[in-house]
Each structure stands twice: as structure tokens, then as C-alpha cells.
Amino acid sequence: MVKHVSILIALLTAPAAFGDSWTVCVTDTSALLTPPVRGAATREFRSVMGGHGAGLAFDKCTKGRLRIHLLIKDEPPNGLEGVLGLARRKRDRIEPQLQVFYGSLVRYLGEPNNAEALGRAVARVAAHEAAHFLNQQPHHCERGLLQAMLSAYELLAAEPSPFHFEPQCAPDASEAQATATLANAAIP
Numbered sequence: 001m002v003k004h005v006s007i008l009i010a011l012l013t014a015p016a017a018f019g020d021s022w023t024v025c026v027t028d029t030s031a032l033l034t035p036p037v038r039g040a041a042t043r044e045f046r047s048v049m050g051g052h053g054a055g056l057a058f059d060k061c062t063k064g065r066l067r068i069h070l071l072i073k074d075e076p077p078n079g080l081e082g083v084l085g086l087a088r089r090k091r092d093r094i095e096p097q098l099q100v101f102y103g104s105l106v107r108y109l110g111e112p113n114n115a116e117a118l119g120r121a122v123a124r125v126a127a128h129e130a131a132h133f134l135n136q137q138p139h140h141c142e143r144g145l146l147q148a149m150l151s152a153y154e155l156l157a158a159e160p161s162p163f164h165f166e167p168q169c170a171p172d173a174s175e176a177q178a179t180a181t182l183a184n185a186a187i188p
């Protein structure tokens, strides 16, 4: 697995099916998310993605031919401590293989005892990673869903959602210099 920001590359062609209806098939084999957190995550993900037609499917994933796979894991791989989510990258393509690290996320957020807020945070990290794939965009943006660092406040905030999925944005000018430190950033 390659962390998708480890190499900055030129913009790639967006997936041909951009704009079609994607199903994000969630695998949570350790049942890290409680049903209320799943419900909140599903609602928030739909809200962040807006009209772009991507929705979370937790238990069965039979709808639609366009699928993104999202694995909910407790901790990131060795060497990526503190990372909240990843999108898999293979050569010059970002693949529809996403991961969210729930243990890292809960610690980053300060262990909120609130299913709605936790679900929102899970959805926003997942949407950030999904945006890397849907835009085929490895770099980050100065602001919005694809900014390199999402604060705990931004991840938890109730209304209105501070993030919306949008087409590609210009790279964050500071990222080229910050690549080394991004290895330890909250959201690669």
C-alpha cells in the first residue's frame, strides 16, 4: 500500500464514470462502529457528497455496478501512526480502495461520547478519501474537503457541514514543501 500523498504527481484523468452513482461498500469486520454511528455516518456522507451520487452501504452491497470499497480498521499500518484515512494508490492511479482508522480517529477527536458526532467524523474522513479517488487527485487543496488537515472541530461540527465534495481544485501551494511532514499529518 502506498500512501497517496507520498508522491505528488500531475493531475490524472478522472474516472470515466464520474458523476454516476457510486456505492461505497463498507467492511467493518471488527464491528467498530455501533448502529447509531453507522446511521449518522450514512446521513453525513450523503450530505457531503451532495448530488454526486455516492452512498455508504454497510451490510449488503448489491446496488449499482460502480463500487468503492471502504475498510474500517482500528489502527493504521506501522509507520503511519496518527493517520486517519488512506486511499490506495497503484502506479499513477488512485484506486477505489479506501480505509478509515477508527482508533486513530477517536483519539484525535478526544474520544467524544456522541454517536452523531462520531458518525459525522467518520463520514468526513471517508468522503475526503473518496474525493481523492473520484477526482483522481493525489494532492490536497488549501481549503474544503480535500485540505490536508481537518481539525477535530471541523470533523465533529454539527451544522452546517463545513465540507462538500467538489471537482478538482488547485494544489495547496504549501504542500510541495510540506510533503515530509504530511507523513504524520492527520489525513494523508
Ligand SMILES: [Zn+2]
Pocket: 005, 128, 129, 132, 140, 146, 148, 187, 188
Ligand atoms: Zn488526503
